[in-house]
Amino acid sequence: MNNQKNRIIATTILSITTIITGCNGSESSSEATTSPPSAYACSIETNNTSNDLRIYQVMVESFIDGDTNIGHGTGYGSSHHNGDIQGIIDSLDYIKSLGMNAIWMTPVFNSEPLKGQDHWADRLDATGYFATDYFTIDPRFGDIDKAKELVETAHKKGLYVFFDGVFGHHKANIMPSPTGQLPSGASNPVSYPESLPFYQEVAEYWIKELKIDGWRLDQAYQVPTDAWTEIRRTVDQASSSVTYTNSDGQIVNPLGYMVAEIWNNENYIKETGYGEQDNPALCSAYDFPVRYRVVETFAVNESNVGNKGGKWLDEGMRLHALYPDHAKPNLMLGNHDLVRFGDLLQRGNIANPEDAEYWQRYKAAISFQAAYTGPITLYYGDEIGDQLDGFSQQVTNDTCAIDGLCDDHVARTSAKIEGISVSLNTKQLNLKAYVTELMTLRAQHPALSSGQRTNIIATENAYVDHKQFTDDILLYLVSTSDQTQTLTLAANNIGSKGTLTNLQSGTKLNLAGGLYEIELAPFEAKFLSVDQPSIEGPIENDSSKPNPDNDSFMAQCDNPTMNEPGPITETLYVVGDFSDSNWKHVSSRAFQYKGDGVYQVVVNEKIGSYKMQYASNDWAQQFTADNTTLSLGQEATLVPGGYGKDTATTIFQAGHYVWSLKFANDGTPEQTMIAQCP
Template identity: 25%
Template sequence: MIDLTSIYHRAVDNYCYLHDSETLHIRIRTKKENVSEIEIIYGDQYETSDYRWVTFRQGMKKTGSDGLFDYWQTAIKSDHKRVRYGFILKNDEQQITLTEKGFSPFIPEDTGWYFCFPYMHKKDLFSPPKWVYETIWYQIFPERFRNGNASLNPDHTVGWGEEEPNLTNFFGGDFQGIMEALDYLEDLGITGIYLTPIFYAKSNHKYDTIDYFKIDPQFGDIDLFRRLVEECHNRGIRVMLDAVFNHSSDQFPPFQDVLVNGENSPYKDWFHINQFPVREENGFHYETFGFYENMPKLNTSNPEVKKYLFEIASYWITECNIDGWRLDVANEIDHCFWREFRSTVKAIKPDLFILGEVWHDALPWLRGDQFDSVMNYPVLSKSLQFFAYDMLSAQQFIEDITTILQQYSDNVNHLLFNIVGSHDTPRILNECQYRKERVKLLFTFLMTYPGTPCIYYGDEIGLDGGSDPGCRKCMPWQEEHHDLDFKNYIKTLIRIRKETPLLTFDGPLYFLPPIDKCFAYYKENDSEYIVVILNHSDQEIHYTLPFSLKGKKITMLINHHEYAAEAQELTVVMKPYESNILSFAR
């Protein structure tokens, strides 16, 4: 029997959405291996013939399975942009129809029973900036990337890399240093840089902003920053800044006014004050980021605060022509604020990229009215569990990644901000216990998985470091401190991604059955397949591809080898911890 309790569909979000202005993607979930076939029945609710509703039927494809469920999907078009639809589900024992009114043993004729997508409005299409799909990002922690002008060094600056990073030391990284490194970034293949906060603050990380309209003097000034952005743009490199709007420094002038004037301060409603005085010997009485007394939480529902923060966001776009905002602690700010934020910045620069920091399921922010993307920490977590910690089998990894993929539409998945580390996590080399072969597998996955990939500065040369602040070491610039083999491997992966549009655009990702700890996945379009095989094993694995390949040319993209398949099937011999990326025609 068909397990009705496991079936899920709703005509919204990742289960029914506009893929483009003419195409609707529809998805349904069923119990794993319980349903053998699904057809979608659909039509325009107003179109009839001989007083009967005109309908069409189309098969649905199983696009993935996790530990509990199968996921099915199809794409349909409608000449009149209106769709009513239902599902005909079958197995060897039963056929049932699912509509909005529930399950039926028959196929209803009344259009009012069916799920409804009332109209395909182009305005409702999830429309992020197109340039982001092709971007290779590089995250820079400015204080630790490169010191280009020692005259800007803060007091008590330490010699570059002469001691381990801690919560309070400074090494003097600045904008001039970044400009001097642009040749390096361009050679690596980088087309976007994400800078952690650059505004005036007392800390080395700058997430405790004192003045949002002022560049921190240890980095330079606004004129130098304009030059940096202009030089990046001349090289085809976009620039994204970090906006810390959830909280400020306690040295932020409005908060200082509250400390001095208490209930009489005109800024008392700019923060979440619980009682006055806001500070006493036994503690403080206001909301903060975490429990950090020096980071009071801003009241983003206050119209004055919103106006102030929107002016900041607008200022740096208009004054310096930045290309994106990364939004710190974005999930702790109200949705209304972000909707207005999006309208404000997109009115100035329609192709501005809006990236939210959300560490969990971020669907409420990814409906097209708030963010273009979020940092993909869920995929990072599962990737580390498999590649670094050996906590998952290959089958479990496939199932867990499938669950994450199915949480979002294809449109969203292709723009998620994929990482293998950041300023908030231990270095990937440390996570893998210095086993470089595993780091290579992780980066192969990063560069071939749907989304826009980002490299944390220094990871490409084997920079190590533990948890914050250990992950914020100075970037070494002497080549003898670079792992050149690993750097060249990263450059190869970047080149492959740039030369292979199928990795960047087009359709869903499909997993193939694993063999031991070796697994594979592929993407396809009308003319080509791309298959990625990753052997996370210390054993040689013979992996047979389930494609008809006789007479076709197969290209191994990592080593440039080409083969003409002489048999229907191809068995790829995978060395221990080897990656392979294959391309062949349909």
């Protein structure tokens, strides 16, 4: 926590500024919504410190049973369901030993059973995500004294502590705050601005009571952005009002970090989370878009889509340009609502825990996290390659929830903590050591967590970034191929004029004839320091930029509409997660027949990454690209679609685009394309 040493001064200035501008966290909720709030900037100090966050996520009820006298004993997933706060305290040394510097716990507030509630409600109570009393610790997890012990012990060990804030919904039997406030409206979602004072009090209470360092924000899209601005202001003020002694003996303020869960694409995260450049809402959000690209590159996603490469990763990283400057995306590999990476490797029939490739792909995915600019989060068990025996394929029957095998909770397995609940095998220990090595490397090299990224190579087989933060300059290389390869890097392209040093092995790579020859084993990652950087710096790769040049009929935007039906009897639409339609059929995305079996529609598109299918109004007819990826200006095979078969495409320049579908005379799908209009 060395970066905290100036936070008292910084937050004092922040408080003075707040008083001068006449803004405070207790202003009426009607003022927060009926008139635009004054712009409230993200704290530079908090944003800079958050880059170096290495968060370890704990699902409390499925983690460690530290007190056998308490526990829910039921829940979603396959765990023992008896995890508690004592179990987290017992595991702090283990978490710290991984090189992590923060923990995020799922909600620990009391969810009081309703009279006669069924077992499904009991299971939901164990998650903590529908609370009754936001100001009391769930007695099945512990009590206020145990929670205080956890926070104080974590701080002494150099770990920040983040609680999970559910500020958009609650259980029906909600209890008032200490000052008598209650949320307003329905229980899911609540109404804003009327509910704002209640949730401001929640956010403030636990910072002042326990000195927690901030909040993870569940389903953050349920809360309006202007309300988030006011809650963030409250968190900043509360954090500036209390102090604790950190592991270095420094008296510091709680960090005041807030990170949103918005499970959607970049444009939606910006709209509902980050807000605008000149009017920030939240300052950090989980990077779901890049998470999916990582698993689709090194494994498969939950819909069994994979086989991507370095270009796919680079496209996702470049889309960060959509976000305002204050945005701090936080990259995770998994969480309690996603399928574990190890199970995805098996779902894709790629590798099993008995295979060396399983562990190498795991290392590759974690290496991408380690090289990521911005905060990162590691879900418990990822450090040992955890997976659920007997599960890999999606279970869709009615009993999946009873068996704990539904995709949205199957990752809630009993924690395997070395020396506490299990003894790890050799392969698990090897991955754990690798994670520790990379987290230590990340702590030592700010270029990894805070550096400017310049992509050097982005092909189907490899990905290379140049990372620089002041005089800390390095290269991150990772293979996205199952074949050994040799990369040839020109010295002028990577901004180097001397040796490169492998930061893990210490070996040096010499320059020969202006080139470096670097061998990568399948899915191997390397971190190389640039020992003698050139004044000119690196040259950004442009091979992943789309090439829209195509003069085929399907690429033309002005083809006349034919006065005949064509081979398809129902009107088809481009239906996807576009901001103008959000998976709805809208007339502006309806195809028209252009002749020769071709249907087209021209749409004004925004920059972004999108998922879609081509579907009739009743979804009876659905079509998608064969490999579920559509590159600009390139024809792809059109095939029948369906659940989990969405086509993905990336648009880097706003403007008009023509979507095209081609069918045979008998209605058999043939080709699809998207092309930019002149």
